[in-house]
Amino acid sequence: xxxxxxxxxxxxxxxxxxxxxxxxxxxxxxxxxxxxxxxxxxxxxxxxxxxxxxxxxxxxxxxxxxxxxxxxxxxxxxxxxxxxxxxxxxxxxxxxxxxxxxxxxxxxxxxxxxxx
Amino acid sequence: xxxxxxxxxxxxxxxxxxxxxxxxxxxxxxxxxxxxxxxxxxxxxxxxxxxxxxxxxxxxxxxxxxxxxxxxxxxxxxxxxxxxxxxxxxxxxxxxxxxxxxxxxxxxxxxxxxxx
DNA sequence: CTGTATCCGAGATGATACTG
DNA sequence: CAGTATCATCTCGGATACAG
Numbered sequence: 001x002x003x004x005x006x007x008x009x010x011x012x013x014x015x016x017x018x019x020x021x022x023x024x025x026x027x028x029x030x031x032x033x034x035x036x037x038x039x040x041x042x043x044x045x046x047x048x049x050x051x052x053x054x055x056x057x058x059x060x061x062x063x064x065x066x067x068x069x070x071x072x073x074x075x076x077x078x079x080x081x082x083x084x085x086x087x088x089x090x091x092x093x094x095x096x097x098x099x100x101x102x103x104x105x106x107x108x109x110x111x112x113x114x115x116x
Numbered sequence: 117x118x119x120x121x122x123x124x125x126x127x128x129x130x131x132x133x134x135x136x137x138x139x140x141x142x143x144x145x146x147x148x149x150x151x152x153x154x155x156x157x158x159x160x161x162x163x164x165x166x167x168x169x170x171x172x173x174x175x176x177x178x179x180x181x182x183x184x185x186x187x188x189x190x191x192x193x194x195x196x197x198x199x200x201x202x203x204x205x206x207x208x209x210x211x212x213x214x215x216x217x218x219x220x221x222x223x224x225x226x227x228x229x230x231x232x
Numbered sequence: 233c234t235g236t237a238t239c240c241g242a243g244a245t246g247a248t249a250c251t252g
Numbered sequence: 253c254a255g256t257a258t259c260a261t262c263t264c265g266g267a268t269a270c271a272g
Contacts, residue, residue: 010154013219014166017150019229020222025143027265034133038126044234050130055266060235070228081233082272094224098217103129105210106136112186112207113135143245160254171246176255197252197253 023069028054028062030102036072036088037099044084071095139185144170144178146218152188152204153215160200187211 024030028051035050036042042050048059063086066072071092075085088095140146144167151166152158158166164175179202182188187208191201204211 010151011166012223013154014147014150015168016219016222016226017215018147018167018222019226020218021143021146023225027137027141030137031130031134034130035126038129050127051134052131053266056235057237057267058265061265076234079233084234091228094221098214098221099133101214101217102136103132105214106132106134107128108210109139110132110135164254169246171248172255173247173257174245177244192254195253200254 023071026062026065028058029066030099032059032062032066033071033088033092033095034099034103036086036092037096041085041087044086047086066092139187142178142181144174145182146215148175148178148182149187149204149208149211150215150219152202152208153212157201157203159202163202182208 024033031051032047035047039046039050044056044059044063047063048054048056051059063072063074067074070089072086073089075087077083077085140149147167148163151163155162155166160175160179163179164170164172167175179188179190183190186205188202189205191203193199193201
């Protein structure tokens with residue numbers, strides 16, 4: 001029946017969200033994606049400053065995770081000393097609408113919190 | 117200069133995202149919101165089934181967190197035995213576009229993964 | 233500058249049993 | 253049915269020092 005179809009649809013959608021969050025878990029990943037989403041190209045030390053409170057160890061680990069999942073691309077630049085540039089892959093860029101929505105919501109949320 | 121303004125804008129956006137994720141942290145919160153987003157009204161035991169692998173303890177805790185942050189509303193129904201209904205608040209409903217984007221992305225992501 | 237290595241504690245999460 | 257209580261585990265994540 002139609003109810004059954006609705007159930008399956010919901011279940012599938014919820015699983016999709018869960019799959020997405022599997023890749024984006026952790027305290028910092030989404031913020032990192034956000035940084036690359038807005039700056040487009042960004043260096044290790046720059047991202048370190050973008051995210052208030054993250055340690056270099058965590059940033060290193062999270063970047064590695066994101067790279068493994070093909071969300072970001074890592075490029076070593078031929079400078080002295082070496083610098084490394086990160087950017088979203090075409091695939092990672094598909095998260096832009098998510099980031100923008102979250103930005104809007106987060107900004108509103110901040111107002112709510114401060115308002116109290 | 118304009119560059120300065122751009123910087124501030126980026127920083128602000130990244131902070132907004134981080135604020136949003138502060139409320140939505142944890143392995144399950146976004147999936148719970150997704151469940152309520154698609155089902156609109158949902159009972160404790162139903163959500164338990166929606167999210168594959170969550171324990172009742174975690175669900176209880178996450179629901180409490182979400183309620184404290186005014187994202188969901190908890191209603192005790194006068195049935196025998198008692199049943200409890202959860203739903204998004206008007207405020208929580210503002211996350212719908214985030215959820216929908218994540219659903220789309222997650223579905224695509226799943227295809228990518230399975231494709232390998 | 234961009235990481236890695238190590239140590240450590242706190243909190244997140246899970247399994248199971250239990251209560252109103 | 254909707255949780256709580258308890259215990260065990262495991263991962264996250266910070267601090268610090270070090271390396272190429």
